[in-house]
Amino acid sequence: MFRKVLVANRGEIAVRIIRALREFGISSIAVYSDADRASLAVRMADEAAHLGPAPSSESYLRIDKIIDAAKRHGAEAIHPGYGFLSENAEFAEACAAEGIVFIGPPPSAIRRMGSKTAARQVAIAAGAPVVPGTKEPLGEIQEAKRIAGEIGYPVLLKASAGGGGKGMRRVDREADLESALRDARSEALRAFRNDEVYVEKLVLEPRHIEIQVLGDHHGHMIHLGERECSIQRRHQKVIEECPSPVMLAHPELREKMGAAALKIARAAGYANAGTMEFLVDRDRNFYFLEMNTRLQVEHPVTELATSLDLVHWQLRIASGQPLTIRQEDVQWTGSAIECRIYAEDPGNNYLPSPGKITYLEQPSGPGIRLDSGVYSGWTVPLDYDPMLAKIAVWAPSREAAIERMRRALGEYVVEGIRTNIAWFDGILADECFRAGEFSTAFLDRFKPPAAPAADLETEAVAVLVASLKQAKSPAPAPAKSSAWLAIGRAEMMR
Amino acid sequence: MKLDAKVDGLAAKFESNGARFRYERNGEAVEREYSIAALAPGSFSVLIEGRSYSVVSVEGSIRVNGRPFAVEVFDPREMRGHSAGAFGEGRRNIASPMPGKVVRVLVSAGDAVEAGQGLVVVEAMKMQNEMKSPKAGKVVEVKAKADATVQAGEVLVVIE
Numbered sequence: 095m096f097r098k099v100l101v102a103n104r105g106e107i108a109v110r111i112i113r114a115l116r117e118f119g120i121s122s123i124a125v126y127s128d129a130d131r132a133s134l135a136v137r138m139a140d141e142a143a144h145l146g147p148a149p150s151s152e153s154y155l156r157i158d159k160i161i162d163a164a165k166r167h168g169a170e171a172i173h174p175g176y177g178f179l180s181e182n183a184e185f186a187e188a189c190a191a192e193g194i195v196f197i198g199p200p201p202s203a204i205r206r207m208g209s210k211t212a213a214r215q216v217a218i219a220a221g222a223p224v225v226p227g228t229k230e231p232l233g234e235i236q237e238a239k240r241i242a243g244e245i246g247y248p249v250l251l252k253a254s255a256g257g258g259g260k261g262m263r264r265v266d267r268e269a270d271l272e273s274a275l276r277d278a279r280s281e282a283l284r285a286f287r288n289d290e291v292y293v294e295k296l297v298l299e300p301r302h303i304e305i306q307v308l309g310d311h312h313g314h315m316i317h318l319g320e321r322e323c324s325i326q327r328r329h330q331k332v333i334e335e336c337p338s339p340v341m342l343a344h345p346e347l348r349e350k351m352g353a354a355a356l357k358i359a360r361a362a363g364y365a366n367a368g369t370m371e372f373l374v375d376r377d378r379n380f381y382f383l384e385m386n387t388r389l390q391v392e393h394p395v396t397e398l399a400t401s402l403d404l405v406h407w408q409l410r411i412a413s414g415q416p417l418t419i420r421q422e423d424v425q426w427t428g429s430a431i432e433c434r435i436y437a438e439d440p441g442n443n444y445l446p447s448p449g450k451i452t453y454l455e456q457p458s459g460p461g462i463r464l465d466s467g468v469y470s471g472w473t474v475p476l477d478y479d480p481m482l483a484k485i486a487v488w489a490p491s492r493e494a495a496i497e498r499m500r501r502a503l504g505e506y507v508v509e510g511i512r513t514n515i516a517w518f519d520g521i522l523a524d525e526c527f528r529a530g531e532f533s534t535a536f537l538d539r540f541k542p543p544a545a546p547a548a549d550l551e552t553e554a555v556a557v558l559v560a561s562l563k564q565a566k567s568p569a570p571a572p573a574k575s576s577a578w579l580a581i582g583r584a585e586m587m588r
Numbered sequence: 589m590k591l592d593a594k595v596d597g598l599a600a601k602f603e604s605n606g607a608r609f610r611y612e613r614n615g616e617a618v619e620r621e622y623s624i625a626a627l628a629p630g631s632f633s634v635l636i637e638g639r640s641y642s643v644v645s646v647e648g649s650i651r652v653n654g655r656p657f658a659v660e661v662f663d664p665r666e667m668r669g670h671s672a673g674a675f676g677e678g679r680r681n682i683a684s685p686m687p688g689k690v691v692r693v694l695v696s697a698g699d700a701v702e703a704g705q706g707l708v709v710v711e712a713m714k715m716q717n718e719m720k721s722p723k724a725g726k727v728v729e730v731k732a733k734a735d736a737t738v739q740a741g742e743v744l745v746v747i748e
Contacts, residue, residue, distance in 0.1 A: 437713070446713035448687050449740070453630045453646040476687050476712040504654055509630070509646040516654065548655055550618045554611035555634050555641045556650045556657040557593045557602045558622065562632075563645070563661075 095413050096120050096170045096195070101139070102160050103175030106467035106483055107391070108135035111173045114405035123167045125160060127153035129475035134467050141167050148477040154178045157185050164194055171195035171412060173405075177479065180388040181208060197412040199387050203364045207385040213362075217382040220361035222354040225373065225381040227294025229254075235272050238293065242271055245295045251275060253282035254290035261285060264296055297381065299533035300373040302326065303338050304386075305355035306396050308407055309365045310417035317352035318396050318404075319426055321369075325521065327444070327537045332514070333521065334392035334432045335492075336399040339530025342492065344378060348426075351380055358382060366411050367393075367404050391434070391484070394463055398430035398488040429492040431499050435466075437480040439512035440542070448476035452510030457502035461488045461495075474511055482513065492530070496522050517542060594660040602661070679728065682719050682745040684738045688712030693734055699727045701747065708732045708744045721747055 100123040101111045108124060112135060115122040124139035129148035136142045143163035145153040153159070155178060164172055172189055174180035174197070186201040198204070207213045217224050226245045231254055232238045242249045242265065251274060253261025261282030263274040275291065283289040301324045309315030322338030323331045341348045355370040362385070369386040393404045402419070411417060437447045454470035466483035468474065474482065485502050489495035500522050506515050520542040526532050593600040600613035610619045625633045634641040644651045650659050691709040695701060706718045707727075725747045732744035 442685065445686050445717060446688075446715050448712055453644055455631075455644075476689070478713065480713040480715075507644050507651065507654070509644060509649055509651075516656075545655065548652075548657070550611065550613065550616055551620065551636060551639075552641065552652050552655065553595055553600075553613070553657065554602070554609060554618055554620070555622075555636070555643060556652050556659050557591075557595060557600065557611060557661065558604065558609055558624070558634065559632050559643045559645045559652075560593070560650055560659040560661045561589065561591055561602055561604060562624075 095415075096409065098123065098167070098169050099171045099173055099197070099409070100125065100143075100160070100164045100167065100169035101135070101175065102154070102172050103178055103180075104130050104133060104135060104154060104467070104478065105481065106465045107175040107389075108133075109138060109467050110465050111175060111405055112138050114403065114409065118406065118409060120409070123163070123169055125154070125163055127477075129477050132472065134469055134472070143167060148475060150178065150478065157182070157188050160185075161188055161192055161194070164189075165192060169194060171197050171409075173197040173408070174388065176386075176388050176391055181386070183208065195412050197366070197408050199364050199366050199368060203362050204387045206362045207364070207368075207387050210384050213358075213385050214382070216361050217358045220357040222358050222382050223380060225294050225297060225383070227292065229292055231290035231292055232275065235275065238275055239268055239271055242293055243268065245293065248296040248298070249293050250296040251278040251291050251293055253278065253286060253288070254292055255282065255286035255288040261291060297373045297375050299535060300324075300375055301338070301340065301532075302331075302371065302534050303340065303351070303374050303380070304369045304371045304390070305351050306390070306393070306404070307355050307359045307364065307368050307370065308404070308411075308417060308419075309359060309368075310411045311365050311414060312416050314417050315356055315359055315364070316417065316419060316421045316424060317355050318400050318402065318424060319348055320351060321390070321392055321395055323371075323392065324532055324534045325527075325536055326534055331392065332434050332436075332537070333518070334395050335495075336395040336430050337426055337492075339492065340374065340378065342530065347374075347378055347380075354380070354382065358385070367408050391481070392432050394465060394484060394486040395430040395432045398463065398486055399426045399428065400424055401427070428488055428490045429495040430486055430488045431492075431495045432484050432486040433499060433503065433518050434481055435483040435485065435506070435508075436514050437474050437482055437511050438514055440514050440517040442512075444514075445512075446476070446480045447512035448474045448480070449511045450474075451508060453507065454509075455505065455507040457485060457505035459502075459505075461498050462502050463487070482508070493528070496528060590664065592662045592664045594658075594662075596658050678725070678748060680722055680725075680747045681743045682707055682721070682747060683741050683743050684710050684719070685717070685740065686710070686712050687740050688717075688738060690732045690734055690736045690738060690744070691716060693730060693732050694718075695727045695730065695745065697727050697730050701725060701727060707747075710738065710744075719744060723747065 098121040101108045112122045122139040124135045124142040125145050126136050127148050145159045179185040183201040183204040186196040189196040214224050248266045251263040261278050263278045265271050265274045278291045279289040303320050306318040320338050322335040325333035369390050371383040372380045374380045438444045439447050450473045463486040468482050487498040489498045589604050591602045593602050603610045608621045620636045623635045630646040632643040650657045688710040691711045694706045701721045703724045705721045708719045728748045729746040
């Protein structure tokens with residue numbers, strides 16, 4: 095096993111990895127930008143290395159500076175976390191060139207699975223299902239009709255050069271194909287100066303379900319089941335679960351999807367921890383989307399449901415040890431749910447809310463796991479992702495886990511910045527969510543319930559406490575509410 | 589102690605002698621005996637007839653059992669009045685709703701603008717937000733400079 099490991103990341107995931115290192119008796123080296131000098135990760139690590147100015151392009155994305163820090167501090171290995179350089183094959187190669195172990199897959203596997211189109215080819219070759227369609231541009235209308243007919247309606251026309259919905263058309267029947275193709279092409283031409291359009295099956299009301307895989311460098315690989323990630327806002331996951339409610343009702347789907355994920359991972363020459371993302375339709379057909387060649391943000395729900403520590407296994411595997419768990423040893427118990435806590439204002443179009451945390455109370459008690467990168471007095475920098483922490487809970491049943499999460503969120507108090515903590519309760523109380531009946535469209539339709547009117551006594555308690563400050567201050571001044579509210583009222587933002 | 593208050597925008601009256609309070613809003617009133625304990629800076633426990641309230645009060649923000657309240661309290665003996673400031677006379681200050689960095693300035697002083705027209709783009713945490721003009725009018729002043737760091741509430745543009 096390693097004696098010293100550098101953590102090439104920041105925030106809660108740096109803290110998570112430092113904890114695992116300490117549990118293994120391994121010295122940890124944190125890295126930090128100017129904005130993160132006072133971070134929790136720097137304080138918790140055994141050693142810390144400065145990278146540069148706050149922008150990630152000058153700090154956490156600088157391969158040369160990170161390698162240099164690793165050499166100066168004598169690190170034998172680097173854990174990249176998620177984001178930043180975690181899926182960068184060049185970085186993995188640069189580590190290898192310096193004799194430093196990259197805690198992750200081989201660079202060749204990162205390259206192979208890093209591009210969506212290349213990964214799709216690997217999946218097809220491995221015999222795993224992908225969203226039916228072709229990435230080749232469509233030719234004449236007759237050819238388009240033939241291909242769309244084979245795929246089966248409804249289909250989606252997409253611009254080859256596309257993005258942002260431009261040049262995209264849903265087609266429900268063959269009679270509409272010709273005009274839709276013409277519209278999509280002219281829109282694509284205007285938007286991207288390229289009128290190439292391809293066609294794929296439209297997966298209706300899909301769920302986003304992913305499979306965790308774990309493999310060693312001796313040819314042994316297992317899957318650790320699924321994570322349900324359908325609750326997303328603008329493709330950003332906010333709640334994840336293991337098991338998925340689909341698997342609770344149809345356990346055989348876990349076996350099928352697990353087997354497909356393993357086929358793809360083996361074909362890619364994969365090792366260490368990785369995740370296959372799938373779309374699952376209402377009839378439980380599943381289609382491979384892409385692979386994440388790293389530890390996922392939401393890995394704690396898998397850890398809680400399986401009692402396996404993914405970061406521990408990443409370290410063992412990277413140091414050359416064999417994976418000693420057989421597939422039949424993996425057991426899923428109870429239900430785990432995670433909520434991602436963001437510095438954002440759900441009441442004001444989810445605007446980011448960086449700033450100083452002036453007050454913090456964190457949830458604890460039975461079944462609660464908090465992975466946090468913040469403390470009271472920490473100034474959340476405006477330079478990075480707004481995720482502050484993840485709360486994960488475990489309970490014997492999904493219903494109990496939902497109630498436990500609501501209890502935990504109720505104990506969580508963050509002041510000084512806005513967060514989405516209170517926003518989750520409306521989702522967790524929603525009938526469709528509780529029934530496990532939802533798709534990736536859930537949050538598009540979700541309307542947070544209005545807060546019930548406070549009773550007069552509760553309101554009086556608020557004024558009572560406000561009056562204490564009034565009594566203390568020599569020159570009475572209005573105890574102003576948040577500047578945010580005042581500005582929000584000015585209606586300048588849409 | 590007698591105070592005027594504004595709670596979530598509604599006027600209210602509050603009176604307390606340290607062990608008993610009377611609170612009145614919209615013609616409804618409650619009168620209760622209470623005990624209060626300060627637990628830590630910003631953290632209070634209030635007991636009323638055995639009912640427990642956990643209160644967090646930091647920099648003007650007040651939460652009772654997790655529920656946020658916008659509370660302002662005034663001593664009625666003090667003269668007071670909201671100054672209209674730059675918001676009066678049809679002038680509108682366009683302020684940054686969050687700390688961030690100015691990415692682009694889309695208008696110059698003297699420009700005529702439509703309601704909803706983009707004025708300045710501010711970025712924080714990888715998210716860009718376009719400040720829009722709240723009304724049709726003329727740009728009086730542009731305080732925002734590209735690449736400058738701004739605080740929440742900092743005025744970027746003045747519209748008339």
